[in-house]
Amino acid sequence: xxxxxxxxxxPSGSAVHAIALAALVAAAAPACHPKPDPSDVVWATACADxxxxxxxxxxxxxxxxxxxxxxxVAEEALLLHYDGARWLRIxxxxxxxxxxxxxxxxxxxxxxxEEGTALHYKGGxxxxxxxxxxxxxxxxxVCANDATVGCTTDEECPFVILPxxxxxxxxxxxxxxxxxGSNNPAGPKDxxxxxxxxxxxxxxxxxxxGQTIFKVWGNAADDxxxxxGGGxxxxxxxxxxxxxxxxxxxxxxxxxxxAADDxxxIGGISSGTLLHYDGAxxxxxxxxxxxxxxxxxxxxxxxxxxxxxYYGYAARLRGGxxxxxxxxxxxxxxxxFGDGTGSWAVxxxxxxxxxxxxxxxxxxxxxxxxxxxxxxxxxxxxAVDCGTNSCPGGGGxxxxxxxxxxxxxxxxxxxxxxxxxxIADAQPLNHFVCTEGCANDAQCQAVYGAGACCxxxxxxxxxxxxxxxxFTPIEGDPCM
Numbered sequence: 001x002x003x004x005x006x007x008x009x010x011p012s013g014s015a016v017h018a019i020a021l022a023a024l025v026a027a028a029a030p031a032c033h034p035k036p037d038p039s040d041v042v043w044a045t046a047c048a049d050x051x052x053x054x055x056x057x058x059x060x061x062x063x064x065x066x067x068x069x070x071x072x073v074a075e076e077a078l079l080l081h082y083d084g085a086r087w088l089r090i091x092x093x094x095x096x097x098x099x100x101x102x103x104x105x106x107x108x109x110x111x112x113x114e115e116g117t118a119l120h121y122k123g124g125x126x127x128x129x130x131x132x133x134x135x136x137x138x139x140x141x142v143c144a145n146d147a148t149v150g151c152t153t154d155e156e157c158p159f160v161i162l163p164x165x166x167x168x169x170x171x172x173x174x175x176x177x178x179x180x181g182s183n184n185p186a187g188p189k190d191x192x193x194x195x196x197x198x199x200x201x202x203x204x205x206x207x208x209x210g211q212t213i214f215k216v217w218g219n220a221a222d223d224x225x226x227x228x229g230g231g232x233x234x235x236x237x238x239x240x241x242x243x244x245x246x247x248x249x250x251x252x253x254x255x256x257x258x259a260a261d262d263x264x265x266i267g268g269i270s271s272g273t274l275l276h277y278d279g280a281x282x283x284x285x286x287x288x289x290x291x292x293x294x295x296x297x298x299x300x301x302x303x304x305x306x307x308x309x310y311y312g313y314a315a316r317l318r319g320g321x322x323x324x325x326x327x328x329x330x331x332x333x334x335x336x337f338g339d340g341t342g343s344w345a346v347x348x349x350x351x352x353x354x355x356x357x358x359x360x361x362x363x364x365x366x367x368x369x370x371x372x373x374x375x376x377x378x379x380x381x382x383a384v385d386c387g388t389n390s391c392p393g394g395g396g397x398x399x400x401x402x403x404x405x406x407x408x409x410x411x412x413x414x415x416x417x418x419x420x421x422x423i424a425d426a427q428p429l430n431h432f433v434c435t436e437g438c439a440n441d442a443q444c445q446a447v448y449g450a451g452a453c454c455x456x457x458x459x460x461x462x463x464x465x466x467x468x469x470x471f472t473p474i475e476g477d478p479c480m
Contacts, residue, residue, distance in 0.1 A: 050359025053348035059339030070097030112165035181212025
């Protein structure tokens with residue numbers, strides 16, 4: 001697995017992740033069909049020896065490119081923008097390492113990272129959002145293993161382990177997925193969060209993998225793929241993430257698709273593993289290539305896919321077979337992506353943290369302006385309130401079986417809590433209802449009426465609550 005990355009101890013108990021989890025960044029791109037590529041196009045170093053790992057990038061156009069990463073030792077995020085002539089680093093927004101960046105809609109960008117961090121760029125400013133409800137439960141097991149329970153730092157519960165969000169993808173400003181987990185054995189796994197335009201809500205999983213989910217990409221809002229450790233692959237078709245056989249147990253760090261029947265996944269820690277989905281099943285295309293693990297894959301229309309990995313590895317895939325593209329660097333290249341005219345690759349000394357971050361940005365196709373980075377400290381934008389009583393009207397206003405506004409125990413009468421569960425055939429993907437814990441169906445029917453039953457939220461059997469009549473149960477719900 002390799003040596004651990006430099007880390008810091010934070011109040012929540014989470015730490016910067018080990019070097020094996022440094023290979024966790026992927027790219028999403030449009031359709032790609034191999035054809036001859038210009039032989040004279042080579043990699044050029046745009047920026048080198050940066051004081052932060054560069055873990056991801058996303059481009060709207062060649063003159064609107066965002067890069068993210070961070071420096072765990074210095075406790076700061078990297079938010080870097082390139083406009084074709086100027087390199088501008090945004091500071092003052094977050095001290096968490098950022099693992100992925102993606103854009104949606106007209107001018108909106110998301111960056112996600114450690115401790116559930118999700119930053120939203122809109123209207124020219126970055127702001128924080130809340131992916132997890134504040135407060136915590138008395139049980140570390142509940143905090144760590146129930147995807148429907150959001151836990152953050154609390155002085156009375158100092159052992160809560162927060163997930164890192166390693167990937168994000170969206171089809172629209174009100175439809176964005178973020179995925180992640182933790183390398184701590186007691187930490188959360190199978191983390192799926194959905195931004196509905198107003199708040200982050202959990203996603204339902206039919207069969208949990210017990211693995212960290214590393215990347216997500218979608219062909220459409222109801223055709224989204226996610227990959228993770230141990231060969232985990234999930235497919236979202238509109239209501240639930242469905243576990244899908246992958247034909248490998250290699251850790252999968254990246255997923256990209258060209259169409260509903262043309263999707264790629266790549267990974268491997270000591271050597272590369274490449275998979276393809278043809279619309280019916282996943283199959284292994286290549287195994288054992290490269291001298292180290294593979295991290296990302298990307299391509300643009302009419303060109304061959306590009307893959308990157310450790311030790312400066314980059315290759316072009318021709319018919320699924322890698323053809324080396326020498327980069328001239330030895331840092332791990334953590335992500336590759338395109339901007340419509342060429343490709344980028346980014347990385348750092350992830351396999352040799354003692355050498356310093358060594359952040360690097362490479363450009364494949366066109367030269368860039370000199371990397372003279374300016375800094376701008378953005379005015380602080382208050383985070384979206386995710387307190388335990390943040391809904392309009394406060395608490396104690398809604399009775400049993402009625403909808404509440406969030407999972408933060410608000411607008412429910414005394415003795416009731418606001419619980420989350422999925423409605424299988426409806427959008428948005430969730431429903432919150434004021435309810436109470438239960439021991440059996442009879443107890444629920446006595447309060448909520450005939451048809452109510454005692455059910456378990458989400459895939460983990462941790463809590464039981466009263467499922468009211470009239471709400472559509474998900475597949476496998478004991479109330480069916």
